[in-house]
Amino acid sequence: MKFATKIFITVFLSTALIISGMVIAAHFWISNHHMQTHLRFARMLARLAALKSENYILRNDRVELYRFYQSILQVNPSVDYIFAEKAAEILVHTFDTGVPKGLLRLGAINTPDTAIITPVANNQGDLIYHIRVKLGAPAETILHFGLSDKKIRAELHSYRMLMLIVGIIMLATVPVGLALFLSRFISKPLYALKNGVKRIGRGELDYRLALTTGDEIEQLVHEINTMAAKLEKARNGLQAEIDERKQAERELANQTELLNNILNNVPHHIFWKDRESIFMGCNAAFARMAGLTTPAEVVGKSDDDLPWEKTESDAYRQIDRQIVETGTAMVDIEEVLTRADGQKKTVITSKVPLHEPKGNVSGILGIFYDITERKRMEETIKQTQKMEAIGTLAGGIAHDFNNILGSIIGYSELAIDDIACDDRTCGYLQQVLKSAMRAKDLVRQILTFSRKSREERKPIPLAAIVKEEAKLLRSTLPSTIEIRQHIDDNAGMVNADLTQMHQIVMNLCTNAAHAMSVGGGVLDITLAPIDLTPEQLEGYHGVSPGPFLELKIADTGTGIHPAVIHRIFEPFFTTKEKEKGTGMGLAVVHGIVKDHGGDITVQSHPGQGTSFTVILPRVVSDTEKKVFQSYTAPGGNERVLLIDDETTLLNLGKSMLESMGYQVTAVNGSLEALEIFQHAADAFDLVITDQTMPHMTGYHLARRMMAIHPSTRIILCTGYSDAITPEKVSAAGIRALLFKPISKNELGRTARDVIDGNEK
Structure with missing residues (x-):
């Protein structure tokens, strides 16, 4: 048995015996003195109640007197009843059914403020201590108190039970607490010694025991502290070496993280391979280009495992072999690369050999950057320069050419005025005049296309323009393309530039014809008036409800791929082969339509054809129609x-x-x-x-x-x-x-x- 346990048991038993004796003594004392205490308190309470009752009785305030008696009953459970009488007349009582007559025959009291106790029995046979007190005023008034012996003894029983509970609690707590305190006080140095040794054993070598007992325990503490100091010195030397290694590891980790951040944030794509062209790593940009989630996924793969086309992979490996064999770098190689999403990119690649300490080539480090946008900009600049050249040429010849046309038109009109209208020569001159006017419009179209002429808007019948362009197209298109016309001659007019309306129809029809150049097909041209309601405006942008002319030009050609259909109105964007399109036709059409307050939409299905819908505000004024008379x-x-x-x-x-x-x-x-x-x-x-x-x-x-x-x-x-x-x-x-x-x-x-x- 532990020393502390022995102390605990001894103190516990001693304390328990003492407390038990105290509880028993208190029990007997309460039993002997409880009844006398209650009766003394009852006499005092009765006299106090009598004094306060005098005031209520003199005022004849029986209601307040009754409330006063009820409050006494509520506060003092042992009081069974209270009533006041004057010359055998009951003034106030607290009984439920009336005052028992036996209580009125207890005899008179001559001395005021004197409490007389008389034991009586109630209707149930219980003992009641009846207390009578004579009031000083009014005369012959007596206050009666009934104190229940049964209730007093019940209260005594409660006190005994409370004392028993308190005794039990004291037996359960005080001996235990006192025993614990004394046992710990005596055994504290031993516990401190034991805990100190444990801490030193767990590695807290800088911990020192601090016990002053003046006995052998203090000497033992000194020896233990000396041993801990020696162990701490040895450990500190080892810890310094460990800290140096950890610092080196942290610096290496920081350098690695910095290198990774540089690799993954540079705008270029970086990779490295072994001698066999197997990828050993890459940066995040290269991984994204290859369709990988993280750079780690590229490790162990070859170019054949990535989304490049086979011809591209073969070309990459051929360059790798040349670098490994010669040990020389190859820089600024322009290559084509297919991304994971299928887009082809033009890149500039540089590759250098990686050498082992002995000088042998161990692998290849490569870097490339995307020049697709730069190439596109170069093409855009080239196309822009072409447009500028066209504009310069158009502006240069326009003046002289218009002067020539002016002579042709003017002299033809003068000749027509001088010749009889039924003369056959007049018809020839009319044809010359008509051709000259077409040449005039042609010059204006050239200047408009090159953005060197100003538009001249006036109400014009769009149906006539569409028919004229369709007739011109029929003479230039192959017989494999059928032209179907659904043109409403009474469709109305638009307030527009004549030349630009010709441009819209010609560009859209020409594009449709190109889409059917291989296998032929049907070119469908439809013109009709429409009145757009707010509900019908869905799909259109920048237009308000009202009267419009709707021009539809549809073909049964190759169609437009969904991936690029949203770009067809961009300047210089074209799906045609190089040198076969400038990418300006649809952009010009879109600009003209929007500038005239209309809109253009497109629907297309690859292999089935394309349909363009143009809406332009319709002129409905009769005054404007007279312009064309x-x-x-x-x-x-x-x-x-x-x-x-x-x-x-x-x-x-x-x-x-x-x-x-x-x-x-x-x-x-x-x-x-x-x-x-x-x-x-x-x-x-x-x-x-x-x-x-x-x-x-x-x-x-x-x-x-x-x-x-x-x-x-x-x-x-x-x-x-x-x-x-x-x-x-x-x-x-x-x-x-x-x-x-x-x-x-x-x-x-x-x-x-x-x-x-x-x-x-």
Whole structure:
């Protein structure tokens, strides 16, 4: 048995005996004194109640007196009843059925404030200690108290039980607590010694025991502390070596993490292989390119295991073998690589040999970066340069070509005016005039395509344009392509630029024809008016409900792959073979349609065909329709100063104006015209001048003339000029701007409007 246990048992038994004796003694003391204490308390309570009752009785407040007695009963469970009587008259009582008559015959009390106790029996035979107290006032008033012996003894029993419970609790706790305290106090040094040795044994060699007992235990503690100090010194030397190794490991881990961060965050793709072209590792960018989740997945794989095409893998291995055999690097190799998602990328690869300490080639380190976007930008720049070249060429020839067309158109109109309308020659001239007008539109299309002409919007019947383009297409397409037309001649008009409408139809039909160039098919052209409601606008963007013209151009060709259909309206994007398309056709169409307040949508299924739907706002005003009615310009007899450096066009313009009745002064040069105007500014009602002339442009000539005579009416004519815009002309005070070639009616109408002040 442990020493501490022996101490515990001895103290526990001794304490238990003492407490048991104390509990028994307390039990007997309570039993002997409880009843006397209760009776003394009851006498005192009765006298106090009698004093307070006097006040209520004198006021005759029996209700409050009753409440007072009830409160005494609630607070003192041993009080069985209370009542007050005056000369045998019951004033207040707490009985349920009335005061027993036997209680009124107990005899009179002569001395006030004297409590007399009389034992009586109630109806159940229980003993009641009846207490009577005479009140000082009013006279002959007595307060009766009934104290139940049964309730007093029940309370005594409760006290005994409480004492028993307290004794049991004390027996269960006090001996144990005292025994534990003494046993621990005596055995504490031994426990401290034992725990200290345990801590040292667990490796806490810096722990020292601190016990001062003045006996053998203190000597033992000193020896143990000395031993712990020696062990600590030996351990510290070993720990220093371990710390150095851990520090080296941490530095190595940090360097490895830094290297991994560099590898995985550089924008280039890095990999390394062994001599047999087996991958030993890569960075995150390379893993993503190869369709792998982590770089670790590439280890042990060859190029054949990755998504490259076989021809690509063979080419990579051939370069690897050459590097291993020669031990020399190969840099800036342009290669094609197929990504895991199927996209082909153009990359620049550099590979260097990895050497063993002895100098032998042990593997290959490679790095490549994606130049696909750079190549695309180079192609874009090339296409842009082509477009600029076209624009430069178009701008260069436009002026001269329009002057030539102006002569053809003008002299044809003059010839038609001089020939009888039933003459066969008149028909020939009409055909020449029609061809010249087509050539005029062709020049405008070229300038529009190169973005070097301004659009001229007016209400036009779209049905006529669609039919004209369909007729032109029929003469150029092979017989394997059938053209079906569903065109509503009364579909209405759109407020648009004529040339740009031709562009829309021609580009869409040409694309459809290209899609059917191999096997042929059906080109379906449909034009009809529609009234779009808010519910029908789903699928369209940037348009509001209202009247529209709907143009559908569908083919049965190869279709467009779903992966690229969302890109077909991007500039320079094309699915055609190199040199067979610029990628601008659909982009131009999309831009024109959106610029005219419409929208274009596409539906396509590979192998089944493609359908483009164009909607354009429809013109419904009758006033606008009158624009397309035949119009013959009225003439006049006003004086006109005509200036042009081209003799042919000067004579033509003079003939046109004179045929309409005008008095024309024709001048072949800007300086000569300015000199004439300076001496006779009031002699002319209208000035018509060409823009491109030697010495001084028409624009500057007009500014000089208006400086001399501010109210001068001037019309400026141009074949093409980057420097002239309608806004610039209007801001300078020039009344009208005409673009060559100019027809007789257009010249006459504009001249009449400017002279009459009706120019727009």
